[in-house]
Each structure stands twice: as C-alpha cells, then as structure tokens.
Amino acid sequence: MRLAQRLDLYERLMRLDKPIGILLLAWPTLWALWISSTGQPNWIILWIFMLGTVLMRSAGCVINDFADRDFDPHVERTRNRPMAAGLVSKKEALALFSILSICAFLLILRLNKLTIMLSFAALFLAASYPFTKRFLAIPQAYLGIAFGFGIPMAFAAQTGAVPAIAWLMLLANVFWAVAYDTEYAMVDREDDLKIGIRTSAITFGQYDVLAVLASYGMTLALLAGVGAMLKLGLYYYLGLAVALAIAAYHYTLIRGRERDKCFKAFIHNNWFGAAIFGGILLNYWQETSLLLRSYF
DSSP states (O other): OOHHHHHHHHHHHTTTTOTHHHHHHHHHHHHHHHHHTTTOOOHHHHHHHHHHHHHHHHHHHHHHHHHTTTTGGGSTTTTTSTTTTTOSOHHHHHHHHHHHHHHHHHHHTTSOHHHHHHHHHHHHHHHHGGGGGGTOSOHHHHHHHHHHTHHHHHHHHHHSSOOHHHHHHHHHHHHHHHHHHHHHHHHSHHHHHHHTOOOHHHHHGGGHHHHHHHHHHHHHHHHHHHHHHHTOOHHHHHHHHHHHHHHHHHHHHHTTOOHHHHHHHHHTHHHHHHHHHHHHHHHHHHHHHHHHHHHO
C-alpha cells in the first residue's frame, strides 16, 4: 500500500474527515478559557488548548476504534472504519495513539504544574472511555467528563487554580454530552442491542427523547447558574436562549426516532455549543466596551 493511501487510512482512523468531535470538545474548552480569563485569554494558552483538542480527539478516536474493533464490523455505520475493515493493525493503532498523546503532552509542558497534573487525568479519561460501554448503563456521562476535562484544565492554565465554578461547568458539559451522545446512540440502537454494547439510548428506552430534553434543560440551568454566580450580562443569557431554541429544534428531529434525523440532531450540536460561546464572547465584549467608554 502506498504512503498516501496509508496516511489516508490514519486520517480516517483519527476522524479528521469528520470534525464534529473536535468541535464538541473545543466549545466547552473555549467557554472555560474565556470565563476563566474574564474575556481576555492568554493567546499562547489558547493555541495550546486548540491544538491539544485536535490531538486528543484524534487519539480518542483511535483508541475507541481499537477498543471496538470486534464490535464495529457488526454495526452498519461503523463497519467500513479502517480497523473494522482490517486495513489498520492493532500495533499501528496503538502506535498512532501513543504518538498523538505524546504530542499533546509536549504541548502541555509549556503550562503550569497543576495543568500538567490534570493532563494525566485527561489522558486516562480519553483512553478508558471506550471500554466503559461494556459495563456502564450511561457511558455518555463518562464521555461528558472526558470531553469536558478541558474546562478545569483551562482554569488551571489561566489562573493556577480550579474553582468551584469550573466543576459546575464540567457538570453542565456532562449533561450536554448525555443529550448529544444519546441522539448519536439512537442511530445505532438496534445494532448495539444485537452485539451487547450498553448506551444511554438503550438504558432510557422509551424515555430516550424525554431524557435528551431533560439533559439539555439541566445543561442550560447549570450554565444559567454559572452566569448568576459570575454576574454575567444580558448577552450571555441571550446565548443560552439561542441554545434553548436549538434544543427545541432537536426535539422535532428526534421525536420520530428516525436514524438520519437523530444523526442530524447530533451533528447540529455544534451550533448549541457555538451559541453558548457566542453569548460568552459578546458578554465580555460589552464589558470591555463599557470599560473603554468610562476612560474616554
């Protein structure tokens, strides 16, 4: 096999051709970077976290496919993935995962000691999540911790501490992950039942749609609490209102439990995360504008 073909397989294994996972990992990290710095993030830290997001999401996809290599061939949506199709070996996958993890760790070495210590927990979460589908009834909650661990790390990098507000934001991200990944799991429910994988869509059963809506509601309620604690302004809550409207739109997609529409709802969560970040961004922009006016 030519080098270009091998690199294409690795790109598919890392899911670089499907950036939604990078975005779902990036948005909560960006929320935390802006809030922890009151709207003025250190740009070096910002770039380190964004590059780290790409590397760790890619590493997570590789180890996920390694863990699911015996299951993916039996699932319609995943049977053509490189490992499921037998195009990438176990040794190659583990080597790629190691390289990506090391590169991410080298980036973190530029940051403070607390952030470096937290990075070990982040690596453990990313590496262990794929295996939780064997025994956890709602592995999506574990995914929410793994995908949201950039939040405490961002606070640590910016401030040297992880305050209670960071853990509250992480909890909000857990509920968001349960919402969007349940939509994702609804796509594969029939296949997952056959092969014995545990997912929230199976656990919630006939209440899956209600659980998704309740999870969106908890996400927004917790983030509203964050806004109240930090005394954020109107723009922040407008961002949450837009996210609420997006969640309502998702209900129209998933209520019939059709595979394509459930997957569309999952992909559309990019805009949910973006709406919240937009509210945060505008809030601090307004505060900066008011401060400048007071001087001039």
